[in-house]
Amino acid sequence: MGNYRVQVNGKTYEARVEQTGKRKFKVSINNEIFECHSFRSDEIISWSLHRNEKTLHARARSLHFDRVDVWLAGTPFQAFVHSSTSGHFRLSEGTRQRASSGEIRAAMPGRITSVLVKLHEQVDAGTPLLILESMKMQNEIVSPKSGRVKSIRVIDGATVRKDSILIEIV
Amino acid sequence: MKVKLLIANRGEIALRIIRTCRKLGIRTVAVYSDVDQESLPVAYADQRYPLHGITPSETYLSIPKIVQAALDTGCDGVHPGYGFLSEDSDFVEACREKNLVFVGPNPKAITKIGNKLAARKTMHEAGVPLIPGTDEPLKNEYEALEIAKSVGYPVILKAVYGGGGRGMRIAKSDDEVRRFYRVTKLEAASSFGRDLIYMEKRLTNPRHVEIQALANSGNVISLGERECSIQRRYQKLVEEAPSVAVNDELRGRLNDATKNGLGAAEYTNAGTVEFLIDQENKFYFLEVNKRLQVEHVVTELTTGIDIVEEQLRIAFESELNLSQNEVHVTGWAINGRINAEDPRKDFSPSPGTVIHFHAPSGPGIRVDSALYSGYIIPEYYDSLIAKLSAWGRDRTEAIRRLQNALEEVEIIGVPTTIPLYRALLRDQAFINGQFDTTYLNTFVKDMNTELLELELCAAAIAAAMRATNLPFRNRLQQRFQRSYWKASARATTQRRSM
Numbered sequence: 001m002g003n004y005r006v007q008v009n010g011k012t013y014e015a016r017v018e019q020t021g022k023r024k025f026k027v028s029i030n031n032e033i034f035e036c037h038s039f040r041s042d043e044i045i046s047w048s049l050h051r052n053e054k055t056l057h058a059r060a061r062s063l064h065f066d067r068v069d070v071w072l073a074g075t076p077f078q079a080f081v082h083s084s085t086s087g088h089f090r091l092s093e094g095t096r097q098r099a100s101s102g103e104i105r106a107a108m109p110g111r112i113t114s115v116l117v118k119l120h121e122q123v124d125a126g127t128p129l130l131i132l133e134s135m136k137m138q139n140e141i142v143s144p145k146s147g148r149v150k151s152i153r154v155i156d157g158a159t160v161r162k163d164s165i166l167i168e169i170v
Numbered sequence: 171m172k173v174k175l176l177i178a179n180r181g182e183i184a185l186r187i188i189r190t191c192r193k194l195g196i197r198t199v200a201v202y203s204d205v206d207q208e209s210l211p212v213a214y215a216d217q218r219y220p221l222h223g224i225t226p227s228e229t230y231l232s233i234p235k236i237v238q239a240a241l242d243t244g245c246d247g248v249h250p251g252y253g254f255l256s257e258d259s260d261f262v263e264a265c266r267e268k269n270l271v272f273v274g275p276n277p278k279a280i281t282k283i284g285n286k287l288a289a290r291k292t293m294h295e296a297g298v299p300l301i302p303g304t305d306e307p308l309k310n311e312y313e314a315l316e317i318a319k320s321v322g323y324p325v326i327l328k329a330v331y332g333g334g335g336r337g338m339r340i341a342k343s344d345d346e347v348r349r350f351y352r353v354t355k356l357e358a359a360s361s362f363g364r365d366l367i368y369m370e371k372r373l374t375n376p377r378h379v380e381i382q383a384l385a386n387s388g389n390v391i392s393l394g395e396r397e398c399s400i401q402r403r404y405q406k407l408v409e410e411a412p413s414v415a416v417n418d419e420l421r422g423r424l425n426d427a428t429k430n431g432l433g434a435a436e437y438t439n440a441g442t443v444e445f446l447i448d449q450e451n452k453f454y455f456l457e458v459n460k461r462l463q464v465e466h467v468v469t470e471l472t473t474g475i476d477i478v479e480e481q482l483r484i485a486f487e488s489e490l491n492l493s494q495n496e497v498h499v500t501g502w503a504i505n506g507r508i509n510a511e512d513p514r515k516d517f518s519p520s521p522g523t524v525i526h527f528h529a530p531s532g533p534g535i536r537v538d539s540a541l542y543s544g545y546i547i548p549e550y551y552d553s554l555i556a557k558l559s560a561w562g563r564d565r566t567e568a569i570r571r572l573q574n575a576l577e578e579v580e581i582i583g584v585p586t587t588i589p590l591y592r593a594l595l596r597d598q599a600f601i602n603g604q605f606d607t608t609y610l611n612t613f614v615k616d617m618n619t620e621l622l623e624l625e626l627c628a629a630a631i632a633a634a635m636r637a638t639n640l641p642f643r644n645r646l647q648q649r650f651q652r653s654y655w656k657a658s659a660r661a662t663t664q665r666r667s668m
Contacts, residue, residue: 004637006629006632008625008628008632009514013626015629019637025634025637027630029626029629029633038638049627051627056627058628058631059526060632066636068632068636070631071582072624073577073589073592073624074588074589075513075589076582077624077625079628079632081632081635083636107515110549134519134521135551135553136551136552137519162522
């Protein structure tokens with residue numbers, strides 16, 4: 001049926017897919033065979049996966065053309081799938097760009113319990129910048145690179161949403 | 171039972187308590203914070219009472235608000251669950267002043283084992299072996315250094331009023347004692363309100379075993395032990411009953427120590443005495459938990475006793491309607507705490523929307539959870555979202571059943587600790603019962619292998635998804651996406667119908 005390039009967690013897998021039945025597919029990745037059977041076309045599609053004589057149940061949905069969300073064993077995975085002939089990963093490059101821009105975003109919603117740096121301060125990679133409390137846990141947010149604190153967008157006690165910008169390092 | 175009970179808690183434990191109350195015909199009142207308005211315990215309770223606010227300190231930890239709620243709704247008593255106000259002596263006092271029954275220990279027992287040092291003293295006098303350490307709060311750094319020298323490194327600095335695995339620091343040298351003395355004191359002051367700290371020797375690779383007890387004025391019965399060595403940052407993650415490390419002889423001695431200790435404290439209601447067991451099978455008193463514990467489920471599975479019911483009977487009818495020879499431990503039970511934490515990001519919290527939830531079932535399976543499809547896990551409270559437990563005739567069967575349950579459970583939308591347990595239950599050392607409290611730290615590597623396996627499977631499914639060309643645009647996202655308009659309309663209707 002075709003060859004696909006699948007990217008999960010920044011890793012790329014070459015997958016070959018053959019249709020073997022009405023809703024059955026044989027996928028080979030790294031010389032391993034996965035038999036996939038979708039047995040209900042609900043809004044979130046149910047999949048049964050056979051591999052090495054073991055069966056796993058998974059759910060998957062695709063909200064965008066090339067993006068597939070897969071849930072396996074209580075763990076979410078986000079995959080980008082491209083036909084091998086159709087070039088490169090548009091979406092994944094976007095995320096890479098964001099990581100290097102020096103904007104430090106909240107990985108989770110929560111409350112800022114303390115800001116540990118001052119404006120224009122020089123920081124090294126690994127310097128603790130602030131403490132974000134979420135679910136009773138204190139999460140130290142460290143600088144991903146060395147540089148200067150360009151802006152601080154939060155104050156002590158501020159409530160932040162997921163992905164909101166906290167600090168900018170240049 | 172002709173009483174009305176306020177449940178001063180939230181989430182799965184509030185639901186757990188409501189279930190027993192419904193069985194006994196006790197009317198219930200659920201209190202809730204602004205973000206818990208649409209939670210299951212609030213829907214299941216006979217009456218609702220808003221606490222107006224979000225953070226724990228302005229809601230579930232607010233003694234005046236909770237007491238007022240109980241008085242306004244005409245409750246006879248309060249069940250505190252675990253965490254929040256469950257071990258707060260000021261709350262117990264506030265309830266007593268207003269003639270509210272506190273479902274928990276009596277004030278006398280609280281003075282005798284209220285903080286960690288008082289508990290050490292009471293236990294010591296009852297002849298229970300203690301971990302070498304101090305009997306009084308540390309006065310200064312120099313005293314700390316002297317004691318560390320006499321008990322030998324490594325040592326643990328602990329907050330006298332601490333709890334929940336926080337306020338502790340391990341020191342391996344004089345240098346570290348000097349460094350951590352002040353930090354631990356500061357932490358104790360900010361987290362627990364009092365800066366008293368003390369010191370204990372740190373045992374090498376101990377096991378954590380605890381005895382679940384029910385007591386009425388010092389008359390104590392034991393419901394057997396629980397094995398809680400699978401921990402991370404002093405937080406228990408997997409609990410079993412009984413323990414592979416405890417033989418009949420040791421069990422007898424642990425039960426005796428529990429009965430003597432709680433007897434000396436004239437303890438009332440459910441309580442747990444925690445012990446550490448060293449590599450020579452010697453046991454030491456660790457602490458007393460004066461409340462219903464998260465892991466009480468495994469004891470309920472092996473004894474068939476509804477611990478919450480016994481708590482309520484002791485609190486309201488002042489009687490322990492069980493005797494020791496009516497307690498029979500049958501088979502084996504194991505529980506995994508499912509937390510909204512991301513194992514791929516060093517277990518950082520992962521609050522968010524659960525777009526789909528499916529609970530496992532089958533013989534011997536028990537699920538304690540307040541999740542439902544569309545539920546939003548708030549970021550303000552604990553990360554525990556479900557407890558998955560399995561009972562079997564023996565340990566192997568219990569483990570197999572829990573494995574099945576972990577295959578079946580679907581919590582879609584947020585990362586959870588499920589992959590950790592999948593890997594753990596397959597691990598040979600765990601299956602053979604060879605583990606201690608340090609085990610999980612070394613185990614995380616195996617979990618990463620498990621995650622890589624899953625990643626590969628996810629890639630296969632993603633490819634198959636793409637190949638099917640099924641009409642993927644789905645409406646589920648829209649269905650569960652919160653519309654603030656709808657949410658507020660729903661809230662208004664709910665308020666009107668109250």
